[in-house]
Amino acid sequence: MYLNVHSYFSLRYGTLSPENLVNQAVTLGIQTLALTDINTVSGVFQFVKCCRAAEIQPVVGVEFRNRQQLAYVCIARNLDGFAEINRFLTQYLLSKKDFPLRAPDFQQVSVIYPIENLDHFTDLGSQEYVGVQAVTNTSQLWRHGHKIKPHQVVLLQPMTYVDKIGFNLHKLLRAIDHNCLLSRLTEYETVLPNEFFRSPTELEAVFRDWPEVINNTQNLLANCTFDFDFSMPKNRKFYTLSKHDDLNLLRKLAEEGMRDRYGSDHAEARRRVDNELKTIEELNFSSYFLITWDIIRYAHSRGYHHVGRGSGANSIVAYCMRITDVDPIALDLYFERFINPERTSPPDFDIDFSWDERDDIIDYIFKMYGRHHVCMVANYVTFQDRAAYRELGKVFGLPKSELDELVANPQAAPPNEYNKYIFRYAKELEHFPNYLGIHAGGILISETPLYQYTALELPPKGFPICQFDMHVAEDIGFAKWDILSQRGLGHIKEAVDLVRKNRQIQIDIHRIQDFVKDEKVRRQLQSHETMGCFYIESPAMRQLIWKLQCADYLTLVAASSVIRPGVASSGMMSEYIRRHHNPANYIAVHPKMQELMEETYGVMIYQEDVIKVAHHFAGLTLAEADILRRAMSGKYRGKPQFARIEGRFFENCKAMGYPDAVAREVWRQIQSFGGYSFSKAHSASFAVESYQSLFLKTYYPLEFMVAVINNFGGFYGTEFYVNEARRWGARIEAPDIQHSDYLTRIEGQVIWLGFIHIKSLEKHVVQELILQRNQQRFTSMEDFTRRVPAGLEQLIILIRTGVFRSLENHTKKELLWHAHALVNNYVHHEGVTDLFELEQSQLALPPLWQEAIEDRYDEIELLGFPLLTPFGLLADEIQGITARQLPQHEGHIVTLTGYLITSKRITAKNGRPMVFGYFLDVENHYFDTTHFPQSLEKYPYRGAGMYLLEGKVVVEFGFPSIEVRKMEKLPFKPDPRLEGITQRIEFKKLRHNQQLLE
Known part of the structure; x- marks a missing residue:
């Protein structure tokens, strides 16, 4: 009886998640339920999973609308019908045309028209129906009686909300959708008050005089199935024509690459390659590797640079195929982090290209593998607390000033009537999808046409996207490719081109093994001269490199992960630095922890460390450790399952005889990672790119800085990259x-x-x-x-x-x-x-x-900045010492004149703001400052410019900074042209006053 049910994927319309929708059906004793969201199939697979868990028969379809006007509801009788609906929906979403008034002649789809639409055609086909509601005027049926057979009348009672709160929420969503005040919303733009969930008994009572309507509806639903196999892989099966040919090609490429990377007699490389190929064959991932290789081969044929990163860099096969430049043997990476038989989700390769080349790569993928088989992954942009406050505030007509205050500080909002409703319904709106966005770079390549699983939409810019996100893609059996872009690769590529043009030197930028051994590059890194270099140029990263006295690849790999908030916020970054300088002078929380993480001095800094600890320390299975890892990185949504694993962790620790305090401390370290930890392979990939940048800056600094300037990316503004080029001659x-x-x-x-x-x-x-x-x-x-x-x-x-x-x-x-x-x-x-x-x-x-x-x-x-030193603009003489002299004044109060480069504002433990500053001195050296809350309150930043700073010099692991006590912004010399204008204005005023007195 439930042919027309909406979830919140009927965007800015529906009020229930698929899970809550099914829960409501369970409460009412409903046994068969059809999800028919408006112009989308986004919620289908979540809905089906929830229905199966609740032992409800799921039926899927789509409600087709042209803006406010309902055209028809289509119900899939089986998987083929679902594909027909998706193909039809895609055709009109991509062309952005209105749906026709009459549905096409589907083969496996039942079409239900609202009775008002029967005026547009003469009769109904064998699988077409007319839908009636509890409020339908029966006279309309008699008027069209010659078109309708008795078995073609079904119950089309929309279900959109549960109660009064749901109805109010629906109206608020409609006002948000129309960008209008709630008071201006017309009844035509909302559902009827009777479109709430009713029990089967209630519906049967309404149609007790017309029982055939209920029977027809039940018969239609009974003939519908959705036997979808979630476990079957959905990716393109073969790169060549068969599994056998794929395996042969993969082995050939891996072995050729192994000889190139390691020589012909490297026993460990041979062992790893053979083991990986065996696992890849067993899990049917040959085509996945080969398609990735093909994408990169195309990129190289076009002269594009790439970085293969993410967990895929754990694979020696990927390294041998030049998908990545990370050596898993040198870094002791293990393949099981990427692919293992117990892993609960498909792996994915993250491939970075330059920001100006990525679209061409994606275009190649679409053309190579077929437009009906390739799509970008969608992303649900949801109503999160502050976004919900703003949208609801607009609906209630709050003035912009009040709205800004409410969003900036909800706790300080006055408790008036409007704010009471905003806070009440903002909680209801939390996590509701607002609109469909695009995943940062996810691409699906399907074996069968994509309309077997989804309809496609065309965003304002870009390529077609599916109607579900990466989590659903994984649930239904897709392994995606992440084709990403970054400016850092643009710097590297253009720098290589500029060196060739300006110096007639050809550089092989992939000689990473040579770069990491180069003595000049080593000194460049150790001297923390990293401005412009990918991932290691920020003040915080420069500080860390300085404190670690970082001069080699492995330490830089660790630094790339240690700098992440998850490690830093737990106190593990400071502890890692201390242990790095005194590796023999610490006691691990437990000997087993020391054994597992000898390389990182017993400190967990990588995602792999969490898996190792969960598996080898706490005895969790690899599958459970993977769930823990995914929860840690924010990629897992099963909270009950995560809670179960937490319980298992402590039970196992107790069974193994660990003291409670030790188990709690180890768990605290795991939790501290939050959503910010890196895999070791990810850090290693970033370090590879950092070394490429370092090499270019060491040997070709001017060409490199021009490339940085032209790609408009990086941590700093153009002014400071121009100044850096000046520093280098x-x-x-x-x-x-x-x-x-x-x-x-x-x-x-x-x-x-x-x-x-x-x-x-x-x-x-x-x-x-x-x-x-x-x-x-x-x-x-x-x-x-x-x-x-x-x-x-x-x-x-x-x-x-x-x-x-x-x-x-x-x-x-x-x-x-x-x-x-x-x-x-x-x-x-x-x-x-x-x-x-x-x-x-x-x-x-x-x-x-x-x-x-x-x-x-x-x-x-x-231009936004002066081309000569800004210190020449100072109205007064430069005061104080220089940055080079700071270490000599450790513990003393000094004065220093600095030009502000950037600042970072954070919240201190007491909840008050504090700031880290980064300045340039008159000698063109950089220095760092710390502004604690008390100092910042008295002496706040006053925008860009020159400052006189007074504070205590603190030196930590050789790195000097100033704890600022006083700060004064210094005036520049006035522009003489403005002085003349001011004098003329003052003269005119004086002359005018004299005339008045005369």
């Missing part, structure tokens, strides 16, 4: 009409900033400028105005930036006067050249004097 030049391109370029030791850095300069002006210059060099600013339709405003921006300095022997002020005359007297017709070469006009102006500081202020306004 570059001559920095502002954009120039003859030498600069759209992006920044390097010529020998000279770096010409690109036009892209000039604020408010329009792209079409730059494009035309470069096009005209390539045809013929510019001879003057007047020549430029004739050939490029820039307009006066754009011309002024170019003049103030100094773009014409290589053409004109005049000051900017003189050029600005000339610009007005040129643009006002000359009309440029695009695409029409001058018939005759015109004689250039000559400037006849008195000398207009210009101070150098005016250029600095122009640079700050138009």
Whole structure:
């Protein structure tokens, strides 16, 4: 009897999760239930699993709507019917067209029309029905009686909510969807008040005079099944034409790569490769490896760089196939972290490409493996507490100021009537899906067409996505590929290209084994000169490298994981540093822990450590340890199962004779990882990329910094990467009409900033400028105005930036006067050249004097930063010591002048804010500061600029910093042009007052 039930996957409409929906059915004694969400199948597999657990017969379908208008409800009679629905739904979601008024001629789908829609066609087909509700006017049926056979009338009673709270929640969701006030919501935009869950007895009572409707409905449901096999793998089965051919190709590639990586007689490599290939064959993952290899082979054929990371880097087969550059033997990684017979979820490869190459890789995958077989994984963007507060606040009509205060600090919100409702319903909304987003990079490649499992949607940008998330994909048997992008790879690729162009040197950037042994690279790392280098450039990472005196690959791998919040917040980062310096001077919590984690001094810093401890210390099975690991990383949603494993952990520890205090401490360390720990292979992959960046910065620092600047990624702003290039010997030049391109370029030791850095300069002006210059060099600013339709405003921006300095022997002020005359007297017709070469006009102006500081202020306004040292802008003399002198003043109060680079605000243990600062001194050295709550309250940060800092020098493991007691922002010299304006304004005021007095 339940043919039209909505879950909260009917976005901003339904009020029940699939689990709660099934629980309600159990309460009411319902034995068969059909989920028909609006234009989506997102909730189908969760719903089916819940129904099977509750011994309810699941039926699935879709309610098709064009905006508010219900067209029909489609019910799948079997899996083929589900595929038909998905194919039809996909067709219209991708084309963004309205659904037709009549459904297609399905083979395995029952279609139910609301009675109002029968006006549009003459008769009903054999699998078409008309749906009636408890409030249906029977006269409508008699009017269409000639079209309807008695067995074609069924009960189409929508079920959307349970009680009054659910009905109110539905109305709030509809107001959010329409972006309107609750008071403006019309009845047409919400469900009818009778669309609540009713028991079978109630429905039978309503139709006691029309029992055939109930019988027809029950017969329709009885003929529907959904025998879906969750355990069967859904990925593409073969890369070649058969399993046998896949295995042969995989073995060939692995063995060739093994000889290349390890030589021909490496016994341990041979043993590992053979064992992995055996497991891969048993678990049918040959095609998964081969498809990954194919994707990377395509990337390399296009000259793209990649990093293979994640748990896939535990695999020596992946290393031999050059999917990853992480050596599992050198790092003692074990394959079972990636694939093992007891693992409870499919593995996935994380493959990083440069941000500007990723889309081409994804396009190749879609074209290579078929558009009906490939899709991106979706992500449910949910209503979380503050997002719910904001949405509900808008619905209730709160002014923006009140709304901002409510979102920023809900605890301080006044207890008025509106806020009472907001807090009440925000709790109900928590975790509700709001809209379908795109997973960061997840891709599915299916053996059968994807409409066997899902409909596809097309987001505003990108490729088609399925209608479920990664958790559902795993549940139903998909192993996904994560095709990710990052700016760090863009830095590396462009730096390699720039070195080839600027120095005629070809670099093989994959020679990682050489890089980690290179003495100059080792010293570069040890001296913590890492700005611009992927993952190791932040102030916090630089501090850690300094404290660890990090100078080798293994220590850097550990640092990449130790820096994560899970380890740091547990106190294990500090403990790791102490033990690193005194490895013999500590006592492990238990000898077994020391044995398991000898490499990390008895400290858990990797996800693998948790699995090792759970399995070898506490006696959990590998499957249970994997659930624990997934819960730790935020990828597992089974809370009851996790609680069971926690209980097993302590039971096993007790049975093994561990003291309770030891078991509790070990569990505390496991819990401290939260959702932030890395797998060791993941850290190793990041360290590989860090070494590639380090090598480039060590030997080719200027080309490397230009690549960092051009990829607009990294921890810092462009200003500080430009300054870093200057530190390494570059001559920095502002954009120039003859030498600069759209992006920044390097010529020998000279770096010409690109036009892209000039604020408010329009792209079409730059494009035309470069096009005209390539045809013929510019001879003057007047020549430029004739050939490029820039307009006066754009011309002024170019003049103030100094773009014409290589053409004109005049000051900017003189050029600005000339610009007005040129643009006002000359009309440029695009695409029409001058018939005759015109004689250039000559400037006849008195000398207009210009101070150098005016250029600095122009640079700050138009580029965002001065091109010379900002210390030259200080109004007063520089005070205090320099950063190099800090270690000599340990424990003393010092004064230091610093230019703010960045700051990080955190909450101290007492709940008050504190800040870590990062500054540049007059000698171009960096230093760190700590601002505790009491100091920060008295001396807060006042934006970008120069500061005079006073504080105590603290040195920890050789790393010096300042605990700031006082901080004062220092004034810059005034812009003389503004001084003149101010004087004129003051003179006018004085003159006006004098006139009033006269």
